[in-house]
Amino acid sequence: MSFSAPRSDPLSLDAALAALRAAGEPTRLRILALLAEGELTVSDLTDILGQSQPRISRHLKLLVDAGLVERHREGAWAFFGLAEPPHGGSALRAALSILDASDPALVRDRQRLAEVRTARNEAAARYFSANATRWNEVRSLQVAEAAVERAILEAIGEGRIETALDLGTGTGRMLELLSPRVGRAVGIDSNREMLALARANLLRAGVSNAQVRQGDLFALPVPANSFDLVVVHQVLHFLDDGARAIREAARTLRPGGRLLIVDFAPHGIEALRETHAHRRLGFAPETIAAWLSSAGLDLVSQRSLPPPDQASDKLTVSLWLARDPRVVSDAFPPSSLEVA
Incomplete structure (x- = not known):
């Protein structure tokens, strides 16, 4: 500590x-x-x-x-x-x-904190396992997925992206969406059932330039300075410590690389905590902006996608695009995309 x-x-x-x-x-x-x-x-x-x-x-x-x-x-x-x-x-x-980090009281507190977080993560993992086959149905709670995907493609632009990383890849949909624009992509998820579903979906879609791996979002099995684009799509609201996840995502960015976060705007649908294991009920723009700044990234843009006619049963989705401010140089050669 x-x-x-x-x-x-x-x-x-x-x-x-x-x-x-x-x-x-x-x-x-x-x-x-x-x-x-x-x-x-x-x-x-x-x-x-x-x-x-x-x-x-x-x-x-x-x-x-x-x-x-x-x-x-x-x-x-x-x-x-x-x-x-x-x-x-x-x-x-x-x-x-x-x-003194070795003080017995502080050590016990950190151990209990780890236990509490583990219990939360296990509850979320059980939810993911139970809902792997209907994950895209769960996403129907938000504004139309097609509108969100259009906004994602607009945010990243039409230029070629050599390497991309999708955190909490779930069904692999982001890998499928980005595959025409990237050279190679990696999807990371902690849940084996979700990874099996992602592999099946990528195979069915004919995506050959992406791979999925099991890994911890707080300790990613990829080296630093590896990716030109990192996507965190509908993941942060499941986590206890979103700021920490953003810092770890930022670690993997190459100089000038971009981080795209897609998640819910603040809402009050309490049922999502119990029925869908949501830890957070959306995020205010200033919360994500502060986390990005703390991770050493510059906020480039922020956009919100409200549901049509402000439908009460749909959720607003927000997108944040940030950039690593370091200058690209010969000190950072193209990544070999080695994944542990």
């Missing part, structure tokens, strides 16, 4: 004292250390710390009031994360940076 300490505007004496008082309590300091790993809910923190929900909620309120933690609501759930500067900048992260 490590924490960077970015520069931020200095705090007034009163603000600094309020922040230090809020953080200066064992449980609240443990909460801050956990939130440095990613956004969590009250329920997550209750499970990890073994304390009652009212107690955790009181600690969070103090941290929010002190400006150290930010809260945002998604339907019936609320997510908490470390605040941005000034309060969440150098003062907070400098305090976290001096914590």
Whole structure:
């Protein structure tokens, strides 16, 4: 566990004292250390710390009031994360940076965090297995798929793409869609049933320039600086830590490479949590923009596709296109597309 300490505007004496008082309590300091790993809910923190929900909620309120933690609501759930500067900048992260990562309490907290995330991922995996054969039917919840696919092709443009990576490839539909425009493509998914379905679909469609592999989206089995285009299509809302997934996707981009994210805009359809294992009910433009910036990428464009006539039973889909700002040079030869 490590924490960077970015520069931020200095705090007034009163603000600094309020922040230090809020953080200066064992449980609240443990909460801050956990939130440095990613956004969590009250329920997550209750499970990890073994304390009652009212107690955790009181600690969070103090941290929010002190400006150290930010809260945002998604339907019936609320997510908490470390605040941005000034309060969440150098003062907070400098305090976290001096914590001993081998401290028994912090080690136990990280172990419980890993267990909570594993349980969430296993629930999502069970859902994927049960729904592999009707995955495209599930996507009918959104605006027409044809409109989304047109927007995807418009976003990436007509130029030739040498190498492409599709994260959470599912049925392999993105690989099929992109195949006429790419030299070689790789689809990564953690679920074997989905990969079997993707292989069958690609074979049926006659796609010969794409392959699929099993892998973890947080530790992709591909080298850095490998791909000209990475697509994350309808994946982030299943994940506990979307920002981490974006950072890992950014790692695989070649200088000047592009990352395309397609996901739902914020909505309030709570049933998707239980019936379709959605962890997040869509994303606000500023949330994805902040994650992209944190990953070192420049946002190029953002677009929303609302359903026709604002139909209440359909979801708005948003697209974000970002670019790696590094300059292409001879230091980065064409990728051999080796996949572990």
